[in-house]
Amino acid sequence: MTKTVRSLLFVFVLASIVLAACDAPATPETVTVVETKVVEKIVEVTAQAPAGPVEGTILVDGSSTVAPITAAVAEEFQAEFPEVRVPVGISGTGGGFKKFCVGETDISDASRPIKESETELCKQNGVEYVELPVAFDGLAVLVNPANDFVSCLTKEELKKIWSPEAEGVITNWSQVREGFPDQPLALYGPGVDSGTYDYFTEAIVGKEGSSRGDFLPSEDDNVLVQGIAGDVNALGFFGLAYYEENKDKLKLVAIDNGDGNCVEPNAETVASGTYQPLSRPLFIYVNRARIDQKDEISAFIQFYLQNAGALSAEVGYIPLTDEIYALAQKRYDARVTGSIFEGLGSTVGVSLADLLAKEK
């Protein structure tokens, strides 16, 4: 008995020795790090004093859906202001907020409004933010081109297919609607960690993150494209941008939001809000305190809101109206902090213009 205790003790002692030994080689590195940081700070201070040409580093992280837009803006911005470095990280909307709310990043990309729990984390760390819409994204529902019986589905039918109760029960197209043929139903969708999945479940099932589990998930939308293109029984959903690039391999399904009108997603229907409930706004969140510390952020945001329209269309998203971009710029100029959604998370069927206008 005492022997076991003693050997256990030895293990602990040893572990600490090994750890201490591991630390040793790292020490010289730490020293240089501290030195370099000090130097960088001095550079920053001297750069800010004359308020001359814009330079510095703007740290951006967050949603993989918004990243292509921010990356495009960053590309053009850095062409104009070569002294400013804008690295755009991709760690998902949730992962982005985790870093943003502890002050690790200046700007966070988000494919849904900030959640209550994230607002709380920001508050704890004294991080205030300015929320700005930058574009719309439409979620497309798709079937295989060989599918000749589906051209439009109602929201209720989609709910019937995707709700958690459907797991193992709704397995045949004939169960979806009277008159659909007796064919097995194969489902494809983005992985459960994505903002796209969050939004779809919120909009269709009515509860964020709640759906049947027996569908084929992939974090890579190109895999979903391949899956639906190769399976005549397939039904799936993902961002409209991926459909635009693969029109010949997929068949788009129009959505009836319960009023009897079948609406196909495209630039007009998404931007006007008639394609419901599967269109959503995309956002960036700017750290309020950093705006005053780093002049380059204001230059970047102004550039962003001026060019987001053209650039988001180029990378496959749908621009907001000029009116909304103007409202967003006004919101930024006034440094309005907080979320217009007040921590609701994924919110379905809202008009950005209404929300922004109401706030003034």
Added chain:
Amino acid sequence: MNGLFANENGRFAPRLSLRLRFGRVFQFLSLAAVTLGLIMLSVLLIDIILDGYKWLRPEFFTEFPSRFPEKSGLRSALQGSLWMISLTALMAFPVGVGAAIYLEEYASDNWFTRLIEINIANLAGVPSIIYGLLGLGLFVRGLELGRSVLAGSMTMALLVLPIIIVSGREAIRAVPQSVRHASLALGATQWQTIQNHVLPYAMPGILTGTILAMSRAIGETAPLITIGALTYIRFDLKGPLDLFTVLPIQIFNWVSLPKAEFQQLAAAGIIVLLAVLLSLNALAIVLRNKLQIRW
């Protein structure tokens, strides 16, 4: 099996033709195993080369990633990979070889040494994502290095350290004991013996192990994604504290974009990564042969 070689009386029966046939079947199975692997590999390689070769032009190396496939390149990723691999080698090589020398030449065979050995062997089998989490907690947040190439290199150095130690020990152990004895008998100290005789003799093996470890580090993605290197970067890397991205992550990023041209860019990126890997391996072979001539 014994029944096969016994006749009805329980005596040994040669059955030579049957045994030879068995041998031939096994030979065929082994050959099939090799061919299967090679066919798979060549299908993958040919597919990737066909997809990507036309994108391998000078701009691919001098341009930053862009939203336009034709203007996209892997300048920042290539820089990141080279920085990371150099820093990793700088940190992991001295520590790894030092540990190997200590364990082989100095440490006496007691429970302490055995415990270290077991730990090193276990570390070599730890999934790489765990090192990523360690790097995130220890280097990115703990030492506040941020998502810098230095933090990434330190994580990678930890990841490859066990490999370098194990291969270094193998190489040192292969040095004949008589060499050490001869040196010590002539009055050299233990360090002089190690410095002048053991290390030069073991160096080809140590270098081979190190370069293979580097090849692993340059292809690793998971730990770097964990520490946040999945980043779109359009500027040159200037120092060890800069944010960075690496080749495998750039490839991963391209694969996930909707435009079909980016899939081809990813293929071209894979060709570059393979070329870097193969040249590292070739370097290992050249170094081994070159250094071996002296002995």
